[in-house]
Amino acid sequence: MSKRLYGVDLGGTTVKMGLFDTEGNVITKWEIPTVKDHGGKHILPDIAESIKKNMTENNLSKEDVIGVGIGVPGPVDKDGVIYKAANLGWGVFSVRNTLSDLLDGIKVEAGNDANVAALGEMWKGGGKGHKNMVAVTLGTGVGGGIIIDGKILTGSTGAGGEIGHIHVEDNETESCGCGNKGCLEQYTSATGVVRLAKRRLAEDDKTSVLRDEEVNSKTVWDAVKISDSVAIEIANTFGKYLGKGLAAVAGVVNPEIFVIGGGVSKAGEILIDYIKPSYQKYVFNGSREVKFALATLGNDAGIYGAAKLVLGE
């Protein structure tokens, strides 16, 4: 029988899991709830039990399984040790060793969820075919995952790729969730887009379809698509900041490609049209030829990347 892999994406409410072949094809995927009671002590046993059950169902022995990869919502070091995941009630311990013990010694690899999702997009998503990639997640916040020569850049304290807090505006008066002012996240997350929109709408009374409906990332981009001029101004401001921030990122790691995901990216390719001019304005010559693409795996990026963690480079 061909070898198999498991990819696990541990979230705050559900655990997504997938059984893969070594080519990266999903054989089956499923979810279990994340039980956060008692300091999250049930989480890894629940995952182990669910994997063992799946192994039985698929008639897989320990020898058939190369390993289990897991993405967790917190900083994880190279040895698979998590440094607190407040969201789960977890302290500092080795996710890798603990889960491996629960799985009777099956190999486990662990990584930060955003980084692992980036690896998934490199393997089978928008970054396929590239080894030097920056994944940008425009969700509730703005996260990043940096892949260098096919491997996740973890950083010395697990804070590599925290690009949402790059400073991009000196004149900001409101604070970011992190306490600083003028972070990329304040303008380009889903809530950032709403903030930009509300600010712009409050400036004057110019006609806009956005005055008649709930303002969220989707309605803003839908308005851009029908050439609403106020929405286009908002999109330009969004693009100005994201292009500036990504130019700084390129100045550091010089990637081949940026892969844009998260809720805001559902707007589609039009997003990229608004990022590029600003990126080109601010970036150094050596990184001008970068590609931009949309993430394609959606919520499955985590399980793909977790499986890829097991395979290594």
Place this chain on the structure above:
Amino acid sequence: MSKRLYGVDLGGTTVKMGLFDTEGNVITKWEIPTVKDHGGKHILPDIAESIKKNMTENNLSKEDVIGVGIGVPGPVDKDGVIYKAANLGWGVFSVRNTLSDLLDGIKVEAGNDANVAALGEMWKGGGKGHKNMVAVTLGTGVGGGIIIDGKILTGSTGAGGEIGHIHVEDNETESCGCGNKGCLEQYTSATGVVRLAKRRLAEDDKTSVLRDEEVNSKTVWDAVKISDSVAIEIANTFGKYLGKGLAAVAGVVNPEIFVIGGGVSKAGEILIDYIKPSYQKYVFNGSREVKFALATLGNDAGIYGAAKLVLGE
């Protein structure tokens, strides 16, 4: 006989060379001129000849030499191919293979000079003991070298660590050498410091020792050390920009340490006092605990790093 390594730092006017043991101790070092005539075609043969002569003098056979590392002034990819070094008249070719052939098959490793110098500082200089480091060179321009897990981050087109062109000021009216406006280099290189100083001095007639002498990086920092208040303002502006730029770098690669070198760094530890407050203001929490140190190898960083290239991680 113990094994030996050569480190070569190829500059625009001289080639610095060193013979090392595997512990990184210099046994001997010397220089030869860089002959740039005829499209720089004599450069590598001259280097090879000089190394062979040194091998003979030190009674070293091919088997005694693990390899030769070389830092060159241009972008170099993982295969040792240089993509033009205008300064030397060179086009695109494999420095690694060409030099290895000239040395009768001795192993050669090649890297960009700034990156190689960073590796030297990690191995034996200001970054000793660290594996995740960013070297910042404040010279005529501002360069960077990024080391991740002990290895140089080259980037997809060799432009990794080009941090001098990170955008840090929206209101700049003058252009940087790269064509953009508001690059880190415009404020923190040796010429950048002079620019800041001249701008400040032109603002008003406030008394300053800088009005009585040539303004250069050294005189500015000397004035800071005797508490000249105008010089202190200049140093604050310098620190504001460098701290902001390095905070962006930390947001991407999350290093353990920044090692500051280049002519401007001759000012000493006082430089760091002016960088830190701004760095702390702009950086994301996860990278707040970074260390700052001065480079210690000066012009020898290149030969150390080149020798280290041969040893690998």
